[in-house]
Amino acid sequence: MLSWPALLRRLAQSVFVVAATYVLVYFVLFLLPGDPIQSRIDNPLNPIPEDQAQAILAYYHLDAPALEQFRLAVVRAVQGDFGYSLTSGRPVADLMAQGIGQTVTLASIALVFAVALALAVALAAVYAPLRSIRSFFRTLPVVMTSTPGFLVGLLLLQIFAYQLGWFSSIRDEGFKSLILPAVALAIGVNAPIAQVLIQGLDRSAKEPFVTVLRAGGVSERSIATRHVLKNASIPAITLIGLTVGELLAGSVIAETIFSRTGLGFMTEQAVRAQDGPMVLAVVMFVAIVFTLVNLATDLVYPLIDRRISLTNASAARSSARQSTSGKSSESTEQSDQSRKVVAA
Amino acid sequence: MARYTRRVAGAAIAALLAVGLGACAPAQPGAGSQEKEGGSIVYLDAELSSNTQLQSSGTWQDSAYVQNITDRLIYRDPETGEFEPWIAEDWTISDDGLVYEFVIRDGVTYSDGTPLDVASVKRNLEWQANGDADKGIPANNWFPTIVSIDADEATRTVTVTLDQPYAPFLAVLSFWRTSLVADATIDASLEAQSQISGLIGSGPFYVKSETYGEEIVLAKREGYDWPHPGSEHTGEAYLDEIVIIPVTEDSVRLGTLKSGEADLLRYVQPSEEQPLEDAGFQVLGLQGAGNANIWDVRQQAPFLDELDVRKALQVGIDREQIVDDLYTDRWNAATSIVSPTAFGYVDLSAKLGYDPDEANRLLDEAGFTGRDADGYRTRDGETLRILTFVDVFDSTSKPLFQLIQWQLKQIGVKLDIDETDYANYSNALKDPNVGVRRNGWPEADAWVRQRVNYSFTGSNAWFFSEADPKLEELYDSQLHATTPEQRAEILAELQEYVVDQAYALPIIDDTQVFVLQPHLHGFSWSAEARPYFYDVWTEKK
Numbered sequence: 047m048l049s050w051p052a053l054l055r056r057l058a059q060s061v062f063v064v065a066a067t068y069v070l071v072y073f074v075l076f077l078l079p080g081d082p083i084q085s086r087i088d089n090p091l092n093p094i095p096e097d098q099a100q101a102i103l104a105y106y107h108l109d110a111p112a113l114e115q116f117r118l119a120v121v122r123a124v125q126g127d128f129g130y131s132l133t134s135g136r137p138v139a140d141l142m143a144q145g146i147g148q149t150v151t152l153a154s155i156a157l158v159f160a161v162a163l164a165l166a167v168a169l170a171a172v173y174a175p176l177r178s179i180r181s182f183f184r185t186l187p188v189v190m191t192s193t194p195g196f197l198v199g200l201l202l203l204q205i206f207a208y209q210l211g212w213f214s215s216i217r218d219e220g221f222k223s224l225i226l227p228a229v230a231l232a233i234g235v236n237a238p239i240a241q242v243l244i245q246g247l248d249r250s251a252k253e254p255f256v257t258v259l260r261a262g263g264v265s266e267r268s269i270a271t272r273h274v275l276k277n278a279s280i281p282a283i284t285l286i287g288l289t290v291g292e293l294l295a296g297s298v299i300a301e302t303i304f305s306r307t308g309l310g311f312m313t314e315q316a317v318r319a320q321d322g323p324m325v326l327a328v329v330m331f332v333a334i335v336f337t338l339v340n341l342a343t344d345l346v347y348p349l350i351d352r353r354i355s356l357t358n359a360s361a362a363r364s365s366a367r368q369s370t371s372g373k374s375s376e377s378t379e380q381s382d383q384s385r386k387v388v389a390a
Numbered sequence: 391m392a393r394y395t396r397r398v399a400g401a402a403i404a405a406l407l408a409v410g411l412g413a414c415a416p417a418q419p420g421a422g423s424q425e426k427e428g429g430s431i432v433y434l435d436a437e438l439s440s441n442t443q444l445q446s447s448g449t450w451q452d453s454a455y456v457q458n459i460t461d462r463l464i465y466r467d468p469e470t471g472e473f474e475p476w477i478a479e480d481w482t483i484s485d486d487g488l489v490y491e492f493v494i495r496d497g498v499t500y501s502d503g504t505p506l507d508v509a510s511v512k513r514n515l516e517w518q519a520n521g522d523a524d525k526g527i528p529a530n531n532w533f534p535t536i537v538s539i540d541a542d543e544a545t546r547t548v549t550v551t552l553d554q555p556y557a558p559f560l561a562v563l564s565f566w567r568t569s570l571v572a573d574a575t576i577d578a579s580l581e582a583q584s585q586i587s588g589l590i591g592s593g594p595f596y597v598k599s600e601t602y603g604e605e606i607v608l609a610k611r612e613g614y615d616w617p618h619p620g621s622e623h624t625g626e627a628y629l630d631e632i633v634i635i636p637v638t639e640d641s642v643r644l645g646t647l648k649s650g651e652a653d654l655l656r657y658v659q660p661s662e663e664q665p666l667e668d669a670g671f672q673v674l675g676l677q678g679a680g681n682a683n684i685w686d687v688r689q690q691a692p693f694l695d696e697l698d699v700r701k702a703l704q705v706g707i708d709r710e711q712i713v714d715d716l717y718t719d720r721w722n723a724a725t726s727i728v729s730p731t732a733f734g735y736v737d738l739s740a741k742l743g744y745d746p747d748e749a750n751r752l753l754d755e756a757g758f759t760g761r762d763a764d765g766y767r768t769r770d771g772e773t774l775r776i777l778t779f780v781d782v783f784d785s786t787s788k789p790l791f792q793l794i795q796w797q798l799k800q801i802g803v804k805l806d807i808d809e810t811d812y813a814n815y816s817n818a819l820k821d822p823n824v825g826v827r828r829n830g831w832p833e834a835d836a837w838v839r840q841r842v843n844y845s846f847t848g849s850n851a852w853f854f855s856e857a858d859p860k861l862e863e864l865y866d867s868q869l870h871a872t873t874p875e876q877r878a879e880i881l882a883e884l885q886e887y888v889v890d891q892a893y894a895l896p897i898i899d900d901t902q903v904f905v906l907q908p909h910l911h912g913f914s915w916s917a918e919a920r921p922y923f924y925d926v927w928t929e930k931k
Binding site (some may be wrong): 077082084085086089093094095098099101102104105106109130135136143144171200203207208209211214216260274302303305307311312319369 | 443648
């Protein structure tokens with residue numbers, strides 16, 4: 047159950063993780079050789095002589111010692127000033143707002159698609175009438191996992207944009223422009239969810255409580271949709287949390303192919319040019335999202351199953367995560383807490 | 391800068407799509423209106439606009455946009471190389487080459503309504519010459535040292551006095567980097583100038599809007615009436631709008647053009663050129679004046695301080711095979727260290743012919759007579775090995791380097807090709823073991839750039855451990871020559887010297903490829919191969 051001290055400790059932990067990430071990423075970026083300013087100075091198309099280069103370095107405070115630069119960055123960050131992109135000269139905050147806005151919309155739709163797809167695949171894999179259909183749907187997640195995202199994206203463009211002309215491959219047409227990239231993303235990320243659901247459904251269907259329900263005259267449909275599915279949902283919820291991360295990662299490719307300027311695109315641009323302030327902002331955003339997702343799952347577990355307390359929620363989460371990374375169904379032992387949630 | 395390395399789709403995917411796209415043919419020419427005015431086009435660039443701050447930028451895409459929203463004092467004819475009046479309607483140069491007088495055209499304004507008058511020209515030239523250190527804006531490193539700039543309102547004259555003669559000055563003034571901008575731009579912060587919407591020029595188009603990474607919309611400047619003398623028409627531009635969309639993914643850019651959603655694109659792989667032409671598209675390979683694509687040979691790298699080794703490389707590279715096997719007839723082998731339209735160019739192809747026998751003889755003479763297990767030449771047990779990095783600024787460079795690697799293997803020289811990403815490229819090249827490095831692009835004046843790059847007191851990009859006095863003397867004297875004849879004579883000697891010494895290995899002439907829908911007309915370009923949209927009109931509309 048939730049207790050205030052445990053909750054506060056958990057929150058403090060999250061804040062610490064974010065702060066530590068900032069320091070770590072800042073200094074890793076600092077230690078990396080090369081940056082856009084040095085690249086500009088050394089650019090073979092327009093090399094800038096030493097004295098002029100000094101003025102540029104001074105302008106960006108790149109001539110100051112590392113700790114001084116760090117102090118400046120922290121003071122600014124605390125004031126809400128995340129600086130300017132070193133490559134495009136735009137405020138990092140503006141670029142992040144543009145990227146996050148685009149990606150959150152795309153990822154949300156993709157997540158809905160992914161969950162719907164996973165659910166359909168899992169139910170078909172377990173309950174479809176013919177054995178051949180069931181085994182087809184059992185292998186489908188593996189096929190989808192192993193299909194490269196860019197291939198799916200290019201094929202979708204090929205069919206629906208170039209051949210049929212239903213979508214623009216380059217222009218932003220509002221919601222319509224989100225469909226193809228969201229489908230491409232959903233195909234990439236739904237597979238683990240589907241697999242965990244299939245395993246959960248398999249296992250739950252064999253649980254004693256199903257026999258009890260069946261004996262009690264509850265219909266098969268009701269057992270499947272209300273009881274077994276709910277029972278199988280805890281690892282799936284964990285996975286949806288992890289999927290958020292995958293969606294962020296997958297958006298790099300989806301956004302490149304579909305010419306969208308979301309966070310994936312911003313990340314790709316920033317990393318390619320080692321645009322320090324942008325890379326820092328992107329990494330911090332991702333770190334904060336992950337921390338929040340973990341925090342949220344920890345807080346949600348006890349609500350689904352009262353036997354899970356806040357302190358052992360993390361254990362449940364990591365155990366569920368291990369189960370999803372295991373390839374064989376034998377490795378999907380669930381921790382005691384996340385098992386056997388019998389519907390009331 | 392041509393292209394960065396491709397990131398997502400492999401060649402196999404591109405090929406797959408190309409097959410699938412065969413069915414989409416472009417609209418037949420002559421189908422649309424012959425009315426020239428009006429309409430909007432969609433231009434797919436291969437890169438994002440990254441930085442339009444004039445003195446610090448240098449990318450292909452940015453220079454192409456800048457070119458269309460600004461004007462320059464002087465126009466340079468891309469075919470003849472002649473300088474012609476533009477915003478400076480007339481000019482005189484004193485006999486000693488120190489005093490330039492420019493008469494500024496009357497009635498020109500920037501797109502924010504402020505006048506492009508003598509005061510503005512003076513301010514632009516001072517800003518270019520000195521930069522703005524407080525804002526982190528460097529000087530235009532092509533500029534000469536200037537003693538004074540005076541503006542006379544009454545005679546509309548700007549007088550520039552130099553401390554010594556500077557032969558490339560007119561070329562520099564015709565260069566996109568010396569574009570004239572309004573006070574609002576000069577006063578703005580570095581960050582504002584770095585964005586194209588912060589660049590206020592007097593050109594035929596202005597920046598109507600920009601959404602970062604998505605599109606830049608250039609709109610026709612109402613009342614524009616001062617096109618450069620190479621233009622086909624006068625008055626306002628024909629097009630109402632140019633929508634520039636960066637599409638970094640090669641196959642998406644091509645697919646979008648083929649599906650008819652776009653009107654032109656920059657950059658396709660050489661292997662795509664012929665199929666596109668067969669399908670009815672216009673495929674243009676633009677070669678601007680400037681430096682050829684050369685390999686800088688770095689003296690401090692192992693073995694490369696030896697003349698015989700360098701000369702063996704010079705004749706051990708088969709340039710014709712490179713063009714035949716990897717490129718198309720829109721590309722050509724380099725015939726000097728500069729391109730044929732560069733000032734002072736001399737054809738040195740006789741010295742650059744493929745001669746493996748001579749290469750082998752030179753290497754034998756240099757003592758590389760042993761062979762290692764892989765068949766490479768050795769001397770005192772040491773393999774003749776040269777290190778290079780794939781050029782991140784040119785997406786065709788990897789196959790190019792690999793072919794040269796194979797060619798050099800034929801004469802027993804081992805070329806190791808390393809790879810790094812865009813961000814680390816300049817840093818990776820600081821390694822003194824890197825022996826050759828690709829360099830060279832179209833420029834307003836190839837020789838200013840070469841002197842900046844190669845002189846011992848400049849960037850010393852050939853890594854001399856001590857100055858080569860003859861080379862320094864040639865670079866200096868051409869710069870301060872007072873007549874074109876005198877300069878051309880020095881440059882001929884300079885080119886021969888560099889090729890004979892094999893300080894640089896010319897490879898190919900830089901080519902920028904544009905693909906246009908057949909309904910597009912009037913596409914032209916600058917002396918540095920940047921596109922010019924002023925005369926463009928479209929049958930489609």
